[in-house]
Amino acid sequence: MLAYFPSLYPDEIIYSGIARYHLMSGNRTQKQTIFDLFGSRLVCATADLPSHLSALAARSGTVYTTEELIKNHTLYPYYTSYGSKDKAKELFRLMAEGSNRGESHVLMGIPACKIKLPTKLKYCSSCYQDDTKKYGEPYWHRCHQLPGVHICPMHKSILKVSTVEYSTLHHKFSFVSLTNYNESDYTEPVVDSSWLDYLTFIAVQSNLLLHSQQIIKEESASYRKLPSMEGYRTVGGRVRINRLIQNFRNSYTDKLLEYLDCGIDSNSSDTWLHKIIRNQEEITHPLRHLLIFGFLEKSVAGFSVTTNNFPFGNGPWPCLNKAADHYNQMVIDKCVVTRCSTTTKPVGTFHCNCGFIYSRRGPDTCDEDMNRIGRIKNFGSIWLDKLKCLNESSITLRQKAKILGVDPGTVKNQTELLNSNKAALRTKKNQNYLARSKRNRNNEKGFLQTKVKRKVDWNQRDEILYVLVVETVGQMKRLPNPERISLASIARHTDLGQLKQKLIKNLNKLPKTNEFINKHIDSTEAYQIRRLIWAANRLHEVEGRMSGWRVLKLAGLNHPLRKEVEIKFMELLR
Template sequence: MISFFPDPYPDELLYSVCARFADRVRYPGESSVVRQLFGTRNGAAVVDLPSRLGHLVATLPPGHSYTVDRLIDNHTLLPFYSPFCPPSRINQVREDMQTTNGSRIYGRLGILVSHTPLWLQFCPVCAEEEIRQFGESYWHRLHQVPGVKVCPVHTVFLAQSSVPFRHGRRCGQFICAQQGIAISSPSELDESNPSHQAFLRIAHDAAWLLDQRHLSLELENLPYCYLKLLRGCKLASSVGRIYVQPLNQAFNDFYQRDFLQQLMCELDVSSYNHWLLRLTRFCPDKVQSPLHHLLLIHFLGHTVASFVQFQKDFYASAQISTPPETTSSLASDTLETYRQQWLKLTATYPKTGLSFLRKNFGRIYIWLHKHDSQWLEAHLPQQRRHTVASPQRLARVDWSIRDSQLAAGVKELAVQMKNAPGRPIWLTKTAITRKLGQYTLIQKEIDKLPLTAQVLSEVVETQVEYAIRRLEWATECFRQEHIYPARWQLLSRASLKPHTVALPPVQQAVEVSCYAAKPDKQHCLCF
């Protein structure tokens, strides 16, 4: 049990509270805070969805008022994901966050690493106001939400800090905002720029979602709500058939290409299975990014708040708003009527799949799914399998565009990783592509990505280059601490092994570092 713990500020990340705690206690090792607060030596300092919160609550000083649910609801990003995920899965995630199953959280929520920021973000205006009010700045939840690029309070673009959003698997370092940000002049939004306004809408809705508790968007009928709104836009037929090409065109006209590229949400218009079309299909077990839902909701003319109300009205009008009843409590004639209607449909359309029946006879399917799901599961049509892929399915990706995007991302990320604070990170192909969130793609399709391969070959470090950079870092650390280290101390802090030091370039760099660490030119304390 610890003797004190900082009180969280409004909209502060739990990561930020722990970072302020670490800044005050000044433990000698980076992993000491993780071990003290979360009861593990090998845990990582997780920004968005931390686990082991049960241990943290038990460790807090006596008399505190915090619970695991309170920390999750007020100081993590789970409320942003909850409405777009089945309640049963959210309950599992809450259990994972309380216990030690942190590795399962991202898979359950369907989180796309490409949507999360590379670095912690902050609003320069917020930071200045917090320093005046509290004497220090802190990391906001809202500023780290995937897709949020602006501060909705001050209508300025967020700035990137020098603190990585995703640390290494075993990096337990908490870095407070005071150490990780450099306040500069804010970049204001242009009210006449459609992309800027789209960024602002995303930020406002993300802030609204973070303030909700136990909000559910009724995923079972969500596609039907989208279809109804698309019909109103003349982008779907009366029976729910999507006009794919007009929808692609209208969506790309509504959002500028650069805007979608910044969010990593471009449409692959050569495919009939891109993320926008998947949102309109009934797949209750498939979870899609909340950012995808927000983009479609805004395209359809709604905010999240107004869409929630629209969905309630739609649910009521479809007469499926009452809580599910058990089969035994239903009138037998009603139950038999729906069963016979479904059997008649499967007999009338024997060669169609479930998607056709669901789109064209959704009322019957929804009723049976809610009230007689076991029977429905046993009487679903046999799924047809496509043995020959269509030309559209064979050419889904423009590899030249993807190559140029990945090459630019690799180059930018390599610079950021090299200049990141703390112990240097070895710039290897694996480290860069994993942090970029494209490890599997680049590994499997490197032959189609010549620019990316070339950039990777230019930015990756050899063993010697990495060793020399660690030496420079260790030397600078000792300089800032006003310590003149012995040779063994320098090598120990740089974590250099004897066979590495024996390499001629490294050996020469060691001598240079020792010379640079001298207190004066006459007396060398390095041996």
């Protein structure tokens, strides 16, 4: 099991988390990092549909389950959104257990599809800045790496194309962190201004597919039954396919369709649009479904393609817990979107940190919808504490309901539930009390005192840990092969036993130890300079001479070097 694995940020791809882990671990090679995380050196650096995730989940302990990694940090929800449940289960198995190279992609028809995968990883400058302010570092977002997505769904800005390769063709075992990437080294694609609304629609809808919590099986036949298709149906129910294709091409333009790898040959009677409308049993890329959806909404139903097609907006959303001080304030940043099993309309479930969870059926059509509750799924401790206080007062049932923002029946039900819980606790306490002997009852106070958990003396613990940490850092600096000094490596080398986790989790309560660690911990530049000095000294001792490339090879470094490291490297060669 790993001593440490970084927390994955919202919408972060696993590739990005592994790249950040590699920087923190101080490993000399990427293959060593891959072996640490997966127990194998043959796992490829895959950005979209990685494999062997059960091994990664097991080695990270109880931090993440395999399902959480696959559904929240890969493109699995996107590619299974319009597919069959059998294919989704098989893809999940391949990603969890591991597969031959490219097997997951072949299963979903990606190599055979004309819609090509992105060649480079993409990022949004606004997201880069926001993530750095909020988390202290930027990271690669899932929603930016989807095929056909050239706009950030959050900021509606054009994505920048990095120099980091998307596929594993030329860097099979290389994970590149966005933190380590030079932000100024990018290209910004030239996009026709008339395409922006369409591309924004695709980005927002693609992001919605990523955050869907269930498989959306859209039968192609349903397109023929939509009211939007009324003008394309004959009396006998057949589709006027030529008229549909002509209007479809006029709406998007052939240039945009070619740009998205979704061009339609006017002379063919077997295009991808024919196949979707005819409901042929074959895999169809989610991007093409989104194009049809956008076309029908825009040209037939009378709705214009806007830059805000997320069914409940892009957040944050208000907390509607009337018992909380932050009532009606925009403090909720988590909205889980599912589909109603009867109407297929989107259902948003909003989670507030106060424990209040509510849901409503969408999509939102006006600003007032944001303040509407369909169902309360959890009241939370703040709401229940308020109910207890109101029950001790003399106000009426309707007044309580008005204060709490619910109906009187809900107040009665929750009060009965509270009382039943109290009664159950009281009964259990009485049974335990009667089971005690007379001697135990007379010594109840002393008995309870012996069960009180002893308070930790953090000052004393700080002194003990300080001595151990100082000794450990000294030993690490004397190692024959330099190792990066970090909090995790100090904890790994220190003989602390059960105190190891306390050192990591409670460092803010150990001021003396914390100050020493902050002074001696290695930055990336400092660690690389230490390796250069060690490599140079080693070559002098063994061979009596040194050359630049030998120093870099022994130190495990490559060009380009960071500025401080480059300066030290040139000094060593003089």
